[in-house]
Amino acid sequence: MSSSRSRIRPFFRSLLALPLIALALGAAHATASNADDFPRKPVHIIVPVSAGGSADKLTRILADQLSVLWKQSVVVENIPGASGVLGAARVAKAQADGYTLLQQGESLTLNSLMQPRLPYDADRAFTPIIKAVVNPQVLVVNPATGIHDLREYLARASARPESISLGLPTNGGIAHVAHEILTQATGAKVNYIPYPGGAPAALDVLAGHTDATLITLAAVTEYVRAGKLRALAVTTPYRSQTLPLVPTVAEAGGPANYAVESWQGYFAPAGTPPAIVDRINRDMQTVLQSREVRAQLENLGYRINGGSPGELAKGLQQERPLYAKAIQTAGMQLR
Structure with a gap:
C-alpha cells in the first residue's frame, strides 16, 4: 500500500504542476504576441x-x-x-x-x-x-568674433582668459567634457554658459549673444554651410563627410591625440x-x-x-x- 501511495503522489504533483506550466507557456506566448502586434497605441x-x-x-x-x-x-x-x-x-x-x-x-x-x-x-x-x-562635436564661432581658426581661438582664450563666452548645450555633457580636455591640454580658459539644449545654445551664438559653442555637428551643419557660423574643428580623429573642409582638432593645431565622438x-x-x-x-x-x-x-x-x-x-x-x-x-x- 505504501508503495502505491508513493507512486500516486508524484502523479498528483505532476497534475498540479500542469496549470503552472501552462501558465508559463501562456505568458511566454502572450509576450511574443504582444511584440508581434506592438504597438497598439501611441x-x-x-x-x-x-x-x-x-x-x-x-x-x-x-x-x-x-x-x-x-x-x-x-x-x-x-x-x-x-x-x-x-x-x-x-x-x-x-x-x-x-x-x-x-x-x-x-x-x-x-x-x-x-x-x-x-x-x-x-x-x-x-x-x-x-x-x-x-557623430562629431564641432567647435563653431560667430564670424563677428574675428576668430578664423582654432589656433586664434586658443591664443585669445589663453592671452585673455574668459574673454570668449562659450555656450554649453548641456552642463556636464559631452561638449563640456570635450572642451575641458582641450583647454586643460592647452592652458586656454573660456567663460562657460550652460543651456538646456543645443538649439538655444546655437541660437545665441547666431544672434551674437555668445561667441562660440561646442555642439553636435548635426545641430549646426546648415548654419555652417550658410556662413552664419564658422566651424573651427571637429572633435573626432577623422573629418566629417558632411563638412569635409573642417579640420580635426589635431589638424587645426590642438593636441595630437585628441579624439571625442x-x-x-x-x-x-x-x-x-x-x-x-x-x-x-x-x-x-x-x-x-x-x-x-x-x-x-x-x-x-x-x-x-x-x-x-x-x-x-x-x-x-x-x-x-x-x-x-x-x-x-x-x-x-x-x-
Missing part, C-alpha cells in the same frame, strides 16, 4: 533637451518613419532640464511596456559620473535598445519584455537603413550605427572608465 519618445537641437532632429526623423511603419502615432516630447536628468527620470518611472522610450547618448554615463544623487540608478533604470548614430541611442524602462525591445530594435534598424532616412541623417552629419541591444550595453560599460578618467584628469565640476 508611443512616446522623451527627448531630454530642448526642441530644435540635433537629438530632437534625429528623433523626429525616426518618429515620422516609425509612425508609418507601426501605423500608430509616435509622439516626441521634449523635457529639458538638469543636463537631461529630468527627461530620463520621467522614463525611469514609466511603465515597462515599450510605450515610453528615452532618447539618450553618452550623457547617460556622464550624468552618473558628474551627479552622484540622481533620481534613478543609471546602471539599472533603463534597458538599452539601439545605438542609432554617431558623440552618439545618440534609445532606451526603454528597465523590465521591458525582451521581445518588445527586440521588436523596437528591429524596426528602428529598418528605418535607419532606409535610403530616405540614411540620406537625411548623413546630410546632417550623422553616421548610421545601429546594432543590437547587447552591443549598446557593452558600449556603455566600455565608455564609463574612459569618461571617468577624462573628468578626473580635467578636474571637471558642474558649474
Whole structure:
C-alpha cells in the first residue's frame, strides 16, 4: 500500500504542476504576441533637451518613419532640464511596456559620473535598445568674433582668459567634457554658459549673444554651410563627410591625440519584455537603413550605427572608465 501511495503522489504533483506550466507557456506566448502586434497605441519618445537641437532632429526623423511603419502615432516630447536628468527620470518611472522610450547618448554615463544623487540608478533604470548614430562635436564661432581658426581661438582664450563666452548645450555633457580636455591640454580658459539644449545654445551664438559653442555637428551643419557660423574643428580623429573642409582638432593645431565622438541611442524602462525591445530594435534598424532616412541623417552629419541591444550595453560599460578618467584628469565640476 505504501508503495502505491508513493507512486500516486508524484502523479498528483505532476497534475498540479500542469496549470503552472501552462501558465508559463501562456505568458511566454502572450509576450511574443504582444511584440508581434506592438504597438497598439501611441508611443512616446522623451527627448531630454530642448526642441530644435540635433537629438530632437534625429528623433523626429525616426518618429515620422516609425509612425508609418507601426501605423500608430509616435509622439516626441521634449523635457529639458538638469543636463537631461529630468527627461530620463520621467522614463525611469514609466511603465515597462515599450510605450515610453528615452532618447539618450553618452550623457547617460556622464550624468552618473558628474551627479552622484540622481533620481534613478543609471546602471539599472533603463534597458538599452539601439545605438542609432554617431557623430562629431564641432567647435563653431560667430564670424563677428574675428576668430578664423582654432589656433586664434586658443591664443585669445589663453592671452585673455574668459574673454570668449562659450555656450554649453548641456552642463556636464559631452561638449563640456570635450572642451575641458582641450583647454586643460592647452592652458586656454573660456567663460562657460550652460543651456538646456543645443538649439538655444546655437541660437545665441547666431544672434551674437555668445561667441562660440561646442555642439553636435548635426545641430549646426546648415548654419555652417550658410556662413552664419564658422566651424573651427571637429572633435573626432577623422573629418566629417558632411563638412569635409573642417579640420580635426589635431589638424587645426590642438593636441595630437585628441579624439571625442558623440552618439545618440534609445532606451526603454528597465523590465521591458525582451521581445518588445527586440521588436523596437528591429524596426528602428529598418528605418535607419532606409535610403530616405540614411540620406537625411548623413546630410546632417550623422553616421548610421545601429546594432543590437547587447552591443549598446557593452558600449556603455566600455565608455564609463574612459569618461571617468577624462573628468578626473580635467578636474571637471558642474558649474
